[in-house]
Amino acid sequence: MEIHAKSADRNLLLELSGELDHHGARNALRELEMAVDAALPKKLVLDMSGVTFMDSSGIALILRAQQRIELLDGSLLVCNVPDQARRVLDAAGIGRLVTIR
Amino acid sequence: MKTKAMNEVSLEFPSRSSNESFARSAVACFAAQLDPTLNELEDIKTAVSEAVTNVIVHAYPDAIGTVQLKARICPGNVLELTVKDHGRGIPDVDKARQPMFTTGGEERSGMGFTIMESFMDKLTVRSVMGRGTTVIMKKKLAPRLKKPQ
Numbered sequence: 001m002e003i004h005a006k007s008a009d010r011n012l013l014l015e016l017s018g019e020l021d022h023h024g025a026r027n028a029l030r031e032l033e034m035a036v037d038a039a040l041p042k043k044l045v046l047d048m049s050g051v052t053f054m055d056s057s058g059i060a061l062i063l064r065a066q067q068r069i070e071l072l073d074g075s076l077l078v079c080n081v082p083d084q085a086r087r088v089l090d091a092a093g094i095g096r097l098v099t100i101r
Numbered sequence: 102m103k104t105k106a107m108n109e110v111s112l113e114f115p116s117r118s119s120n121e122s123f124a125r126s127a128v129a130c131f132a133a134q135l136d137p138t139l140n141e142l143e144d145i146k147t148a149v150s151e152a153v154t155n156v157i158v159h160a161y162p163d164a165i166g167t168v169q170l171k172a173r174i175c176p177g178n179v180l181e182l183t184v185k186d187h188g189r190g191i192p193d194v195d196k197a198r199q200p201m202f203t204t205g206g207e208e209r210s211g212m213g214f215t216i217m218e219s220f221m222d223k224l225t226v227r228s229v230m231g232r233g234t235t236v237i238m239k240k241k242l243a244p245r246l247k248k249p250q
Contacts, residue, residue, distance in 0.1 A: 022154040022208075023118035029208065053125075055150040059210035084143040091219035092200070092212040 001028050002050075005035040010074075012041035017050025020085070025057035032065055042074040049080035058085060059092050066098055077101060106173035106181070108134070115165045116157045116186070124170055125149040131172045132180055136245045144220035145180065145240060151213040152184040152236045158205050160188025160234060175239075182221075182238045190230040198226065 001024030004015040014035060018024060036044065046065060051058070062078055069076045078100045081089065089095060110131050114120045125146040132145055149170075156168045169185040191197045198218075203211030218224045221238040228234040 019122055021118075021121050021150055022158065023121050025208065026118075053122075053146065053150075055147050055154065056210045056212040056216055057154070057208070059212050060208055063210060064207060083140075084147070087140075087143070087220075088147060088216060091216050092210070 001025070003028055003031045003035070005031075005039070007035070007039040007041065010040065010042045011045070012036065012039040012043070013045045013047060015047045015050060018052060020051050020054040020058040020061065022055070022057045025061050028061055029064060032061065033068065036065070036068045036072075040072060041069070042072070044069045044074060044076045046076070046078045047080050048078060048082065048085055051082055051085050054082075054085035054088055056088065056092065058088065059094055062089075062094065062098055075099070104175045104179075104181075106175055109171065109173040112170045114168055114170075116161045116168050117165060118154075118157055120168070121150055121153050121157065124153045124168070128170070128172050128182065132242075135174060135178060135180060135242050137242050141240070141242050145182075148217045148220045148238055148240075149182060149184070151217050152182070152238065155213050155236070156184060156186045156188065156234075158209060159191070160186040162189070178242045178244055180240050180242060182240075183235060184238075185233065185235045187233040190232055191226070191228040191234055192230060194226050194228050 001018040006013045066076050128149045129146050166188055171183040173181040175181055198214040200215045201211040203209045221240045223239040225237040
């Protein structure tokens with residue numbers, strides 16, 4: 001699991017790649033929080049296009065990102081979600097809580 | 102009564118998080134002989150990942166224990182998966198199965214059992230406090246048309 005961060009004008013783009021399971025999510029959570037703390041974004045985008053596998057650990061990560069950005073009065077967008085990860089998000093009804101495109 | 106398996110495999114491994122990916126890949130390799138669709142294979146991998154992660158996070162929170170994983174192919178194109186531990190057990194299984202319920206802190210979403218239920222056809226959870234938990238999941242795979250010889 002890798003996270004690549006790009007930030008400009010309080011927009012933060014996090015590109016996730018690899019397997020987002022419990023093993024991978026531990027470091028990913030830390031990296032996400034560090035990136036958010038450093039950029040203090042108004043808009044946070046999680047680009048999931050490189051995620052090859054995701055289970056409910058990915059839901060926890062997305063919900064954490066949502067909590068963090070709400071504290072900053074910003075918005076979260078989750079985009080480019082691969083099919084398998086999309087089915088996990090749909091099964092959990094996460095689309096009601098988070099903007100997914 | 103237990104259905105007679107046409108083929109089966111048993112695995113035992115320590116509850117280290119690095120084995121989550123091993124477990125789902127191993128089951129996917131075994132299930133491949135049922136000629137599953139890509140979606141079915143992904144559903145199976147996701148369910149295995151959830152069950153094994155539960156053992157690692159909840160059954161053995163402060164120690165490394167043993168995870169027992171069994172995959173069986175039963176008549177009617179049914180894959181049966183059993184994930185068993187000898188950990189601390191679940192105090193209230195019905196509560197644990199509710200969406201968003203977790204004792205795992207912010208790292209966990211509480212959606213593990215919901216996803217297992219959603220991605221497999223049947224989920225049975227048996228747990229005895231201090232003795233361990235057994236999760237049994239079944240999924241009937243769509244029969245595939247055989248190619249003409």
